[in-house]
Amino acid sequence: MPEIKPFRAQKRMKELMAGHFRGVDAAAKDPDRKVAWCTSVGPAELLHSFGFEVYYPENHGAMLGATRSAEKYIPLANALGYSPDICSYLTSDIGAFLAGETPLQRAYGLEGVPRPDVLVYNTNQCRDVKDWFSFYGRRFGVPVIGVNSPTGISEVTQAHVDAMVAQFKALIPTLEEVSGRRFDPDRFREVMRLSAETSDLWKECLWQASHRPAPLTFFDACILMGPAVVLRGTPEAVAFYKELLAELKERVDGGVAAVEGERHRVYWEGMPVWGKLRDLALFFQELRTAVVVSTYCNSWVFDAFDPAEPFESMARAYLELFIVRSDDAKERIMARLIEEFQVDGVVYHDAKTCPHNSNTRYGLPQRLKERTGVPFIVIYGDLNDLRCFSEEQAKTNIEAFVEQLGPGRAAAGG
Amino acid sequence: MAAHVLGLDLGSSWSKAVLLDPDGRVVGRALRRTGIRFEDAARDLRDEVLSAAGVDRVGCTVATGYGRRNVPFADARRTEISCHAKGAYHFFPREMDVVDIGGQDNKIIHVRRDGTVANFLMNRKCAAGTGAFVEEIAHRLDIPLERIEALAEGATREITLSSFCTVFSATEVIKLIREGEEPENLCRGIFNSVIARVVEMGPLGEFIVMSGGVVAAFPIVAKIMAERTGAAVEVPPDPQFLGAFGAALVAREELGADP
Numbered sequence: 001m002p003e004i005k006p007f008r009a010q011k012r013m014k015e016l017m018a019g020h021f022r023g024v025d026a027a028a029k030d031p032d033r034k035v036a037w038c039t040s041v042g043p044a045e046l047l048h049s050f051g052f053e054v055y056y057p058e059n060h061g062a063m064l065g066a067t068r069s070a071e072k073y074i075p076l077a078n079a080l081g082y083s084p085d086i087c088s089y090l091t092s093d094i095g096a097f098l099a100g101e102t103p104l105q106r107a108y109g110l111e112g113v114p115r116p117d118v119l120v121y122n123t124n125q126c127r128d129v130k131d132w133f134s135f136y137g138r139r140f141g142v143p144v145i146g147v148n149s150p151t152g153i154s155e156v157t158q159a160h161v162d163a164m165v166a167q168f169k170a171l172i173p174t175l176e177e178v179s180g181r182r183f184d185p186d187r188f189r190e191v192m193r194l195s196a197e198t199s200d201l202w203k204e205c206l207w208q209a210s211h212r213p214a215p216l217t218f219f220d221a222c223i224l225m226g227p228a229v230v231l232r233g234t235p236e237a238v239a240f241y242k243e244l245l246a247e248l249k250e251r252v253d254g255g256v257a258a259v260e261g262e263r264h265r266v267y268w269e270g271m272p273v274w275g276k277l278r279d280l281a282l283f284f285q286e287l288r289t290a291v292v293v294s295t296y297c298n299s300w301v302f303d304a305f306d307p308a309e310p311f312e313s314m315a316r317a318y319l320e321l322f323i324v325r326s327d328d329a330k331e332r333i334m335a336r337l338i339e340e341f342q343v344d345g346v347v348y349h350d351a352k353t354c355p356h357n358s359n360t361r362y363g364l365p366q367r368l369k370e371r372t373g374v375p376f377i378v379i380y381g382d383l384n385d386l387r388c389f390s391e392e393q394a395k396t397n398i399e400a401f402v403e404q405l406g407p408g409r410a411a412a413g414g
Numbered sequence: 415m416a417a418h419v420l421g422l423d424l425g426s427s428w429s430k431a432v433l434l435d436p437d438g439r440v441v442g443r444a445l446r447r448t449g450i451r452f453e454d455a456a457r458d459l460r461d462e463v464l465s466a467a468g469v470d471r472v473g474c475t476v477a478t479g480y481g482r483r484n485v486p487f488a489d490a491r492r493t494e495i496s497c498h499a500k501g502a503y504h505f506f507p508r509e510m511d512v513v514d515i516g517g518q519d520n521k522i523i524h525v526r527r528d529g530t531v532a533n534f535l536m537n538r539k540c541a542a543g544t545g546a547f548v549e550e551i552a553h554r555l556d557i558p559l560e561r562i563e564a565l566a567e568g569a570t571r572e573i574t575l576s577s578f579c580t581v582f583s584a585t586e587v588i589k590l591i592r593e594g595e596e597p598e599n600l601c602r603g604i605f606n607s608v609i610a611r612v613v614e615m616g617p618l619g620e621f622i623v624m625s626g627g628v629v630a631a632f633p634i635v636a637k638i639m640a641e642r643t644g645a646a647v648e649v650p651p652d653p654q655f656l657g658a659f660g661a662a663l664v665a666r667e668e669l670g671a672d673p
Contacts, residue, residue, distance in 0.1 A: 380538050400495035404531045
């Protein structure tokens with residue numbers, strides 16, 4: 001029977017995540033401390049520099065997906081006028097809020113999601129985050145501020161960066177007022193340093209999968225990325241990824257494969273299907289196929305972060321991200337990763353409610369195949385709304401794709 | 415190797431079995447509604463086809479189709495994509511696109527000159543343009559399935575239902591009925607729509623082989639496919655059994671025989 005090999009570091013991760021949520025919860029109950037809600041690739045570093053405890057609704061959305069409770073909540077948001085066709089993180093999160101329920105109750109003993117004092121978005125991912133935060137801004141009667149990012153960027157220019165820096169700086173007065181603290185450039189630089197270190201370590205962890213056999217898969221990484229998302233900019237995240245990296249290097253040195261008898265190596269493009277993460281991980285195990293690289297888990301790798309130029313480098317990092325780029329830039333990025341990770345095929349997930357992170361709709365897979373010769377398959381599903389995912393059809397597609405790839409390396413090479 | 419082999423295709427609507435003798439000749443075929451128990455359908459088909467052929471045992475059984483994982487006595491399983499490609503290549507050993515129109519999904523499989531699969535496409539979740547679509551619209555028109563092809567032959571006007579969704583297509587049909595459209599044209603429209611949904615899935619080459627229950631029941635779809643694409647369109651013998659036949663060829667390979 002296929003099995004997912006757990007990481008020792010996961011124990012530490014559970015403690016860290018529990019500490020994070022309880023910390024935000026405690027801050028929400030303490031009149032002297034402030035909570036900011038932030039988009040996952042929003043200006044979290046700036047918020048930490050003001051001493052905010054930072055809470056990420058997208059992370060909560062992923063929890064609703066992974067616990068398969070999203071389907072219960074999505075219809076509640078639909079009834080309020082939030083369409084089933086828009087981001088299912090948004091609809092499941094708002095639905096859960098309307099129901100007064102959260103997986104944080106069971107997982108960490110919280111009464112509910114920690115109340116925000118301010119909501120800060122970055123539209124580099126999509127417009128939905130702004131609409132999502134606006135809902136809560138109205139409900140809680142707190143400010144909703146953020147930056148409106150350019151998208152579809154081929155090359156990040158100084159003009160792009162300048163525009164973002166100006167917007168980041170314009171957030172400062174509101175953040176000063178809500179936090180009751182003056183902006184501290186030294187503190188900001190220190191948070192950027194820690195965030196950069198987290199990002200570098202996370203990248204190095206992910207890049208261990210370029211070894212053959214890969215010591216971790218996309219499915220492992222979707223779990224292990226938690227601290228890179230919610231704790232970047234903290235010393236705890238740095239310590240965690242140092243520990244994880246050591247464990248991964250141990251696996252590489254010992255030839256320990258995440259997928260026993262790894263025959264094929266594939267790229268996962270697009271969002272995870274959160275409610276089927278474990279199921280798909282086991283299915284790929286059975287097919288002896290390792291998903292070695294993904295665009296999604298790389299979204300928290302910020303190469304540009306530089307504590308010496310905190311505003312400028314943060315702007316650059318958030319503009320260089322895959323999701324903010326044009327198709328020609330995305331093709332370049334993917335072609336490079338396909339080569340670096342020695343990928344045999346690409347699985348694209350077209351997520352029904354996430355057009356911004358579904359790169360299948362403007363001919364990219366076909367062009368990339370032309371460019372690299374690496375075959376692809378598209379599966380249709382969703383990040384959270386499992387009503388949009390036909391499991392049998394997806395699995396037949398994946399299995400047929402692996403059959404198409406042929407006997408593969410382990411079988412041919414012994 | 416002197417053993418019979420069995421290919422089983424547990425489809426979403428119908429299950430099919432093909433029995434090959436040790437020389438690779440088809441010596442038995444069986445077909446039944448899949449129903450709700452894949453395992454029973456597989457067992458009954460096996461028993462039926464073996465007893466009709468007077469064969470006691472087989473050397474290898476390969477399962478394909480949606481129910482391929484539910485056949486405990488199968489020695490191996492393959493997806494229907496691989497099996498249709500293998501079956502089609504047996505009859506047409508050349509580069510081609512296999513178009514399989516099944517009960518609930520459509521596939522385009524591009525087969526290379528050497529018989530390997532270069533790539534494939536399946537329809538998205540909706541069943542528009544599949545066998546289920548034909549059944550639903552015929553039901554809406556209150557015309558028995560066995561009569562729709564004969565009626566379509568008498569069409570005087572080309573109609574294509576444009577909806578991606580089977581339920582919305584039915585609404586479109588109601589509108590056409592209200593406007594007084596002739597039943598012949600509506601029936602032709604069903605088949606036009608089946609082909610339209612396939613053609614918009616992806617590019618098709620100059621040589622197309624069609625398989626599946628829809629072309630078996632309604633050969634007119636092969637004719638419409640040729641008209642729409644300008645390609646040479648062939649239909650292998652017993653197109654509904656092509657997946658099961660391909661599975662049986664895989665079984666022969668498993669035993670080390672030349673397919």
